[in-house]
Amino acid sequence: MNDIPVPVPVSTPVYKKFEENNPEISLCIYEWHNQNECLEFRYVTERRGNEYKQVNLLVITEDDRSHYCIIKDLHKLVYNHSKHKGRKYLCRYCLHVYSSEIRYNEHLPKCKGLNNAPQRLQMPVKNKSIKAFYNYKCMQPNPYRIFWDLEMLT
Incomplete structure (x- = not known):
């Protein structure tokens, strides 16, 4: 850490300072919560692109102790968080999961991450x-109409 005093627990400014001292690294840190079995962000980098070495860390915290694990x-x-057993593609910036690599690659350039534009669910x-359709004046007229005399068949 290049002689940086590290407070415990580690805070966001320390992660930013680490990235400043290591300009080739793009750092994302996630935290696992056992009670609701979910993955949450602790720190998300602002650095995007393939020119950086992507480093993903998982923080496991119990009481006042923390342990960092590298996520390869x-x-x-x-993988086990849904019934879909094929390969899943997880965006490291917003944690959105895709089952298709094509959709995942389409998402990456558009992803704003959680630092710039957090996603929101509105019920x-x-x-x-x-919902109902009321705007009938905007409908396009049918180009053809067919009339059939059914009495003719009997």
Whole structure:
């Protein structure tokens, strides 16, 4: 850490200082919570692109002790979290999971991550959750109409 005093528990400014001292590294740190079995961000880098060496760390905390583990393959970490047993592709910046590499690669250039534009889920309001089509004037007219006299067949 190049003679940087490291406070315990480690805070975000220490991670940023580490990245400043190591300009070739892109650092993301995740934390695992046992009670709700989910992966959460502790620190997400602002550095994007393949020119950086991507380092993903997992922090396991118990009481006042913490342990850092390197994550070699982030995709394998989420393998058992759904019924889909094929390869999963996890975005390291927003934790969105894709089952297709094509969709994952389409997502990466557009991903803003959690630092710039956090995602938000908005549930519908009760009694206003039914959608209906009312804008009939915007419909395109049918180019053809067919009329059939069914009495002719009998």
